[in-house]
Amino acid sequence: MKLIVAGQDVTATIGVAIERRAAQIEEPRPVICGPDDSALNLRKARNPPEYMAIFCKLLRVRYGLYTGTAALALRPQRPGFFRRMFLPLAMKFMAYEHGWIAHQQGLVNELVVNALDMERAAFDAHRVRMEKRILDLEEKVATLQHRHGQEGRGL
Numbered sequence: 782m783k784l785i786v787a788g789q790d791v792t793a794t795i796g797v798a799i800e801r802r803a804a805q806i807e808e809p810r811p812v813i814c815g816p817d818d819s820a821l822n823l824r825k826a827r828n829p830p831e832y833m834a835i836f837c838k839l840l841r842v843r844y845g846l847y848t849g850t851a852a853l854a855l856r857p858q859r860p861g862f863f864r865r866m867f868l869p870l871a872m873k874f875m876a877y878e879h880g881w882i883a884h885q886q887g888l889v890n891e892l893v894v895n896a897l898d899m900e901r902a903a904f905d906a907h908r909v910r911m912e913k914r915i916l917d918l919e920e921k922v923a924t925l926q927h928r929h930g931q932e933g934r935g936l
Contacts, residue, residue: 818842833893840892 784796820839826832 814842836896837889837893840896841889844888844892 783790784792784799786795818839822835822839823832826835
């Protein structure tokens with residue numbers, strides 16, 4: 782970058798200071814999706830809480846939800862009376878951020894509940910198919926045993 786003020790190149794003096802200040806101000810954005818974010822990671826879960834943690838993380842990645850802390854400017858706080866008087870007033874102005882965070886968390890909760898309902902429905906459908914298959918196999922075994930009992934010879 783080149784900075785020219787009043788026709789003079791001030792890149793070496795002001796430019797360095799501006800770059801240094803910009804580096805201090807710039808906040809790193811959270812990396813939402815990484816190479817380890819795969820549905821195959823659900824197989825690595827050893828227990829239900831671990832499964833839920835992986836599942837919730839994948840839902841956040843899938844729908845682009847960020848539920849971390851809001852980016853607020855951190856400055857040294859003055860202790861005492863001023864802080865006690867200022868914080869309630871500041872909280873009134875921060876109602877928007879609070880609403881945004883609450884909305885994001887509500888979306889995550891809704892997604893988790895819906896996804897678990899869908900998983901449960903798929904599991905129930907699979908269980909019903911397996912029970913029907915078992916009943917069919919039991920009927921076939923009973924038929925074969927009945928035939929075996931009538932004919933008097935081994936299977």
